[in-house]
Amino acid sequence: MKAVHIVTGTAVPLDRTDVDTDQIIPSDWLKRVERTGFEKGLFSEWRDDRDFVLNQEQYAGANILIGGLNFGTGSSREHAVWAIQQYGFDAVISPRFADIFRNNCTKNGLVPVTVDADFNAALMTAVRQDPDLEITIDVAQLTVEAPAAGLETTFPLDASTQERFLEGLDDIGLTLRLTADIDDYETHRRPWLPATGPR
Amino acid sequence: MAPKTLSEKIWDRHLVTAGIEGASDLLYIDLHLIHEVTSPQAFDGLRISGRRVRRPDLTVATEDHNVPTENIDQPIADEVSRKQIETLRANAAEFGVTNYPMGHPKQGVVHVIGPEQGLTQPGMTIVCGDSHTATHGAFGSIAFGIGTSEVEHVLATQTLPQSKPGTMAITVDGELPEGSSAKDVILAIIGRIGTGGGIGKIIEYRGDVIRNLSMEGRMTVCNMSIEGGAKAGLIAPDETTFAYLEGREHSPTGADWDGAVADWLTLPTDPGAEFDEEVVLDGADIPAHVSWGTNPAQVMPLHDVIPSPDSFDDPGLRDTAARALEYMGLTANTPMRDVAVDTVFIGSCTNSRIEDLRAAAAVAEGRHVKDGMRTLVVPGSAQVKAQAEAEGLPEIFRAAGFDWREPGCSMCLAMNPDKLQPGERAASTSNRNFEGRQGRGGRTHLVSPAVAAATAIAGTFATPADLD
């Protein structure tokens, strides 16, 4: 994972609640065994509509996606995060993310920015009024701000996730440092716990 | 010691290292289930970094999402699906993981095979790259869906860094009305708490209605925890649980069985333990339900009329409702019983176990589906299929005009040949009614197996009682 300190750029306002991962990347795209090439599948069913916000020229080149409440609900498909990232987004802002989606974001360096509903609505309005509005997300300070619109707030990220973002650390590598603890845990698992495979 | 909830007890048992100063806990994983869709990039990751699977003996794979439900002796026609299946087989062989391929007597939907083989037991931690992993919580275990990066993490380390979720108790008291089932209970619950109601929490389902459910019914309830946003859902183990488990392939035996049961009896939530949030429903208020919209919280009693967007106070909900009605091609205030259906799907990890098929067959017996109705009955696993055959269910379904299929995810999601066409309307026993979930432009209504079967016969939404 690449280190992320600051995300600066413009945003796309996707003003819908309950945007589920089946919409973010329809299931046909999940048949791929590769990890790249998902940008074309992003919101592919909605993109057929010329007025869909991602098709609007004023938002071209944006690298921040602003969503509504319950963003990323539904299936566990990490492909949803890959599609958003590969399309060119570095951060997603929402008042509330679904758990698995949020976890998947943090594994891939896509910054999930949880803000309160009023701030989210104000930011959406500001972006609609000025699509060139510059937004800055600072992972070290845990702040998001759009100075030209007079908007500024903080967002939560637990200490270990924040450190992984800032250092670009590999989760598995970090856990493998604790191999001795895992070995130790395994010596006192309950004896009847099942093992897979044919009996 | 302070009283603890069921989920807190299981969590604490699995701590490899406790997170300090805001860091995550490192949780040991007892069982890792794998399928073809969310695993290829994880195995790739292992290969790239030269890592092995730490515990192939705690890992099991099966093929479910892409498999066709007809002509399974032939190669999969869709080239991309075939490649994904072949990739799983190659990865399982290379890394020493047991895989149950299409056509194998133990193959099936991943959340159906774990319990039926006795791999799912109380007090465990279970993960799968699939959001319906909470199904296994029916046995009193913490089971949750993970993404592909986390699949790779579990493969490599048999652990996961996790921050501890909150707790939520949902109590369903009393008794259900005649004709209402576990599916109706969970639809009513999601309608109550909303799609985000459980976010960041593990739900414990309790109360007389839950206690009186069979293991199949409990799995149906836990299965849809994710539709309420929850990380997991679980039910305290009891005699029903033990009776289901005893004698299964991977269940403990002899002295181990006695030790296990004694241990499992210590798991239920202690008296006085506190939940972050509590919700109470009365079973008597839960008649047969059906979803009317495009998210699983948009549900209503089947005997009601389709709600009007104006009936929602919240402007966001009003907009969402209006958009949903438009997508679904429905008019507010129409009685749901007047809405015609062209496809009926009985299957998925929510409702494809033997009890579900029995419920549908009981309605189908001696009747016939409406002319022109497309119907699929898809057992959840090869073992469910074999059991159904032993009970003569396929004959009942066929005589009634239902199409009896091979096990797999089938029309639950549009990844295999079973799909809705644009504008088609399905009564489906699956768990998601999102736009396009069952095929681009398709319209999904979530229902119980009995309602699905009755609807296939009536041609419009119906309960079995409506058929008489």
Ligand code: SF4
């Ligand atoms: S049956 Fe449906 S919900 Fe269950 S695992 Fe398969 S696709 Fe997912």
